[in-house]
Amino acid sequence: MxxxxxxxxxxxxxxxxxxxxxxxxxxxxxxxxxxxxxxxALAAWWTNKKGDMAGYETVYxxxxxFFIITTSVGALTGIGMWIHANxxxxxxxxxxxxxxxxxWFIEWIVFNFEVVLLLFWxxxxxxxxxxxxxxxxxxxxxxxxxxxxxxxLLIIAAILGFMLTPNFxxxxxxxxxxYPGKVNYDNALFNPTWIPGxxxxxxxxxxxxxxxxxxxxxxxxxxxxxxxxxxxxxRLIKFFARIMLFTVxxxxxxxxxxxLQIPEAARAMIPTAMMTRAFADKMDxxxxxxxxxxxxxxxxxxxxxxxxxxMPYIAATLMVSAFLLFWGYEERTREFIRKPYLIYNYMYAxxxxxxxxxxxxxxxxxxxxxxxxxKDKVINKDKSNLIEVGHTVARIECRAxxxxxxxxxxxxxxxxxSEAAIRNRINNLPGGGTPYMAPFVGTEAEKDALAAYxxxxxxxxEIK
Amino acid sequence: xxWKLPFDIxxxxxxxxxxxxxxxxxxxxxxxxxxxxxxxxxxxxxASVLYNIFGVFKKxxxxxxxxxxxxNPTTISENMGALWGVAPLLVISVLYTGFFYTxxxxxxxxxxxxxxxxxxAFLLSYAYKFSWHSxxxxxxxxxxxxxxxxxxxxxxxxxxxxxxxxxxxxxxxxSVQSIWDIMLTPLTxxxxxxxxxxxxxxxxxxxxxxxxxxxxxxxxxxxxxxxAIDQGKKWFMWAAPVNIxxxxxxxxxxxxxxxxxxxxxxxxxxxxxxxxxxLILFFxxxxxxxxxxxxxxxxxxxxxLMVVAVAxxxxxxxxxxxxxxxxxxxxxxxxxxxxxxxxITEYKAHKEEMKNAPAVVLDPAxxxxxxxxxxxxxxxxxxxxxxxxKEVAAKGESANxxxxxLKNGSIGKWGETPMPPQTLTDEEAKTLIEWVLKQK
Numbered sequence: 038m039x040x041x042x043x044x045x046x047x048x049x050x051x052x053x054x055x056x057x058x059x060x061x062x063x064x065x066x067x068x069x070x071x072x073x074x075x076x077x078a079l080a081a082w083w084t085n086k087k088g089d090m091a092g093y094e095t096v097y098x099x100x101x102x103f104f105i106i107t108t109s110v111g112a113l114t115g116i117g118m119w120i121h122a123n124x125x126x127x128x129x130x131x132x133x134x135x136x137x138x139x140x141w142f143i144e145w146i147v148f149n150f151e152v153v154l155l156l157f158w159x160x161x162x163x164x165x166x167x168x169x170x171x172x173x174x175x176x177x178x179x180x181x182x183x184x185x186x187x188x189x190l191l192i193i194a195a196i197l198g199f200m201l202t203p204n205f206x207x208x209x210x211x212x213x214x215x216y217p218g219k220v221n222y223d224n225a226l227f228n229p230t231w232i233p234g235x236x237x238x239x240x241x242x243x244x245x246x247x248x249x250x251x252x253x254x255x256x257x258x259x260x261x262x263x264x265x266x267x268x269x270x271x272r273l274i275k276f277f278a279r280i281m282l283f284t285v286x287x288x289x290x291x292x293x294x295x296x297l298q299i300p301e302a303a304r305a306m307i308p309t310a311m312m313t314r315a316f317a318d319k320m321d322x323x324x325x326x327x328x329x330x331x332x333x334x335x336x337x338x339x340x341x342x343x344x345x346x347x348m349p350y351i352a353a354t355l356m357v358s359a360f361l362l363f364w365g366y367e368e369r370t371r372e373f374i375r376k377p378y379l380i381y382n383y384m385y386a387x388x389x390x391x392x393x394x395x396x397x398x399x400x401x402x403x404x405x406x407x408x409x410x411x412k413d414k415v416i417n418k419d420k421s422n423l424i425e426v427g428h429t430v431a432r433i434e435c436r437a438x439x440x441x442x443x444x445x446x447x448x449x450x451x452x453x454x455s456e457a458a459i460r461n462r463i464n465n466l467p468g469g470g471t472p473y474m475a476p477f478v479g480t481e482a483e484k485d486a487l488a489a490y491x492x493x494x495x496x497x498x499e500i501k
Numbered sequence: 502x503x504w505k506l507p508f509d510i511x512x513x514x515x516x517x518x519x520x521x522x523x524x525x526x527x528x529x530x531x532x533x534x535x536x537x538x539x540x541x542x543x544x545x546x547x548a549s550v551l552y553n554i555f556g557v558f559k560k561x562x563x564x565x566x567x568x569x570x571x572x573n574p575t576t577i578s579e580n581m582g583a584l585w586g587v588a589p590l591l592v593i594s595v596l597y598t599g600f601f602y603t604x605x606x607x608x609x610x611x612x613x614x615x616x617x618x619x620x621x622a623f624l625l626s627y628a629y630k631f632s633w634h635s636x637x638x639x640x641x642x643x644x645x646x647x648x649x650x651x652x653x654x655x656x657x658x659x660x661x662x663x664x665x666x667x668x669x670x671x672x673x674x675x676s677v678q679s680i681w682d683i684m685l686t687p688l689t690x691x692x693x694x695x696x697x698x699x700x701x702x703x704x705x706x707x708x709x710x711x712x713x714x715x716x717x718x719x720x721x722x723x724x725x726x727x728x729a730i731d732q733g734k735k736w737f738m739w740a741a742p743v744n745i746x747x748x749x750x751x752x753x754x755x756x757x758x759x760x761x762x763x764x765x766x767x768x769x770x771x772x773x774x775x776x777x778x779x780l781i782l783f784f785x786x787x788x789x790x791x792x793x794x795x796x797x798x799x800x801x802x803x804x805x806l807m808v809v810a811v812a813x814x815x816x817x818x819x820x821x822x823x824x825x826x827x828x829x830x831x832x833x834x835x836x837x838x839x840x841x842x843x844x845i846t847e848y849k850a851h852k853e854e855m856k857n858a859p860a861v862v863l864d865p866a867x868x869x870x871x872x873x874x875x876x877x878x879x880x881x882x883x884x885x886x887x888x889x890x891k892e893v894a895a896k897g898e899s900a901n902x903x904x905x906x907l908k909n910g911s912i913g914k915w916g917e918t919p920m921p922p923q924t925l926t927d928e929e930a931k932t933l934i935e936w937v938l939k940q941k
Contacts, residue, residue, distance in 0.1 A: 040508050041507045042603060042607050043606075058616070101631070108580050109623035109624050110620055110623075110624075112580070113623065116586070116587060117616035120612060123594075124609045127507075127605075127606065128510065130594075131594070131598040131602060135512040135598075138595045139517070142588075142591060148587070149584060152581065152584050160573070211512065214848065214849060216511050216838065216841035217511055390511075392844055407507065408674075457884070461883070462877060465876060468877055470874020471877065
């Protein structure tokens with residue numbers, strides 16, 4: 038059911054629009070805030086304990102970089118997730134807010150602590166660095182900042198877990214046959230991938246942040262004119278590498294544990310999610326990607342630990358790039374394997390609820406599409422507007438994943454197909470070959486219209 | 502009236518049994534805090550660039566220092582403003598989900614400017630702040646950075662206010678097609694004037710308050726404090742009079758249905774009350790206009806009056822919601838109830854039908870063909886993307902050739918659309934080919 042105004046993103050499509058914001062946010066929130074807060078608080082504590090004042094100053098410079106990125110890009114892409122979800126899947130985000138309102142409200146309160154502590158830590162650092170009591174209090178502020186950062190992750194991971202695995206031991210979170218739906222908030226919160234997801238994210242975030250810290254330590258110390266600062270390079274890189282030596286294996290172990298909690302059908306889609314449909318069968322390619330990313334992280338960590346002074350810049354950037362790839366893949370895979378659902382077993386990727394399907398198959402998907410032009414909703418007797426009606430159906434049902442002629446474009450995907458072939462494909466969704474596609478919803482006439490529209494995409498400009 | 506409203510989300514609103522006024526007040530309070538930070542952000546970032554320019558032209562170190570000091574309230578208010586913007590959005594989108602999301606969709610993709618434009622302005626404002634000392638001898642360039650940041654901040658309220666004006670007037674959902682249809686209306690114009698004037702007046706009071714603290718701290722800061730107090734008064738007294746006049750007008754620029762109903766509610770007194778408070782504050786400052794210093798208690802009093810005026814404006818704005826949403830919420834609830842009753846009836850009937858339907862026993866070869874995705878392009882008796890299995894069987898190729906085509910892919914035998922190579926075991930290939938050849 039899609040009864041909101043329809044927003045389409047030409048060429049790059051809605052998925053890519055969301056992905057740009059989402060992946061930027063994951064990089065910054067995990068690497069900068071959640072992991073960064075822990076890593077920088079540890080580094081501040083350690084340098085202060087050792088009485089290494091030059092190191093303490095370098096940590097401040099690192100904090101400045103992290104502060105600038107997290108409070109601007111991180112915070113705003115966080116709000117951006119919401120705004121993007123509003124315009125891409127209003128039904129889904131509307132449902133999620135009804136289910137998780139109070140958790141989100143608590144999260145917002147924790148955000149207050151997080152932002153205030155970060156502002157306070159950063160803006161009072163210089164003044165407090167002068168005395169040992171000041172430094173001790175500053176380190177404490179950093180620790181509290183790290184704790185509040187982590188709590189925000191704890192809450193948001195519950196919502197992500199819910200979308201993938203909303204059911205807990207077969208206990209439903211809502212009865213779809215009752216209106217208005219009464220939500221079982223406990224079942225929604227304590228879903229099976231929540232805690233595994235939190236553990237995986239916590240340790241991989243810390244490892245990622247340590248990698249970022251190594252890269253920025255390299256940059257800041259190498260280009261510093263202050264010799265004392267230059268000399269902190271070796272000590273700090275070694276310290277951050279030590280954090281990685283501990284967190285990388287733990288993150289990998291929890292990642293595997295997380296994987297085991299994912300439903301069978303979703304797990305089977307991981308190869309397609311990682312390598313697209315064309316390469317879905319190339320398991321050796323997938324193993325190469327995984328071991329390439331993992332191997333790069335391990336190798337560069339070893340270099341950083343044993344040879345921090347001579348660690349080349351290329352190794353530091355490779356390390357960070359491997360993590361960026363990891364997060365990109367992790368997010369893409371997690372989003373993809375949920376398909377054809379947006380909220381598993383409850384709502385399809387295009388915002389149509391599973392319960393809506395039998396009714397809409399009877400009356401048609403366009404009957405309640407309130408923001409669509411009336412003339413594009415009903416097929417004329419002479420079928421003169423068949424293609425326009427089909428286009429409207431596509432805008433409602435296909436828009437979430439396909440563009441007309443851009444990324445995952447309908448035109449290229451059906452090049453050379455006959456109308457009968459397209460009709461057959463629509464009729465047999467999801468089908469064995471494309472288990473991630475949502476079923477067609479609507480009447481037979483709408484199915485004809487959709488097929489006519491799709492076939493027309495490859496016929497435009499053809500001389501009759 | 503031509504209402505076009507989406508259905509409500511069919512899940513209960515999680516009120517936890519708390520009364521409606523609790524959420525109303527929560528919405529107003531978090532909004533006041535948010536808007537206070539946003540006023541400060543707009544004003545403080547403007548002030549910082551303005552006094553930076555004055556510092557250069559007047560060759561005045563005090564102006565330069567004031568400009569630098571104003572970057573701190575900028576940083577704090579941009580962070581806190583974004584953060585406290587989340588809370589009202591959260592409250593609104595759980596209570597008025599359909600209206601809020603419809604408005605956001607109607608002004609898309611332009612609404613994304615409040616994300617990407619904001620990131621751009623944020624980063625520039627940090628660049629401006631943190632390069633203050635290193636760009637000390639490149640003032641022109643430095644001021645340009647600050648100016649671009651400020652101007653970018655200025656572009657955000659028109660976008661956001663267009664969305665907010667649309668969501669407050671659901672009767673416009675049927676006619677507004679893009680952001681410009683709502684941005685270029687008298688309402689948005691009046692509200693923007695009101696917004697910017699309040700922002701400058703508010704910042705004036707913030708400057709007075711900070712100035713008093715700086716004077717108290719003494720030393721180098723004393724002169725800056727005096728300048729801030731003097732300038733703060735002027736900021737307020739320039740901005741307030743027009744605002745006092747325009748404020749009550751804003752509430753009559755809504756659509757006739759809303760404005761006419763609004764007059765008959767007690768909310769209609771609130772904009773006048775807000776104007777009255779601003780007027781009192783105006784005379785309060787006028788009386789102290791030529792004093793070089795101000796007591797902390799006077800600064801606090803000014804701040805309290807200013808916040809009261811802002812809270813009155815916010816409550817008056819909440820009144821618009823009360824008046825405007827009563828009817829569409831009712832219509833939406835009725836439509837949703839009818840729709841969901843139909844949906845659930847049909848869903849139950851469908852489930853019953855499925856339960857009683859005889860189980861279909863599929864040939865294992867057919868299930869295999871389906872699971873491998875063959876049926877996406879082939880069917881038994883009609884040519885689709887590829888030939889029908891009947892045609893393939895009739896052509897009479899040997900099982901070995903067909904197995905090779907299946908495993909390695911094939912092109913040219915049935916046209917120029919290629920069949921990609923398929924991954925399957927020898928056993929699976931055998932099952933499929935035997936089944937295909939049976940389809941003659």
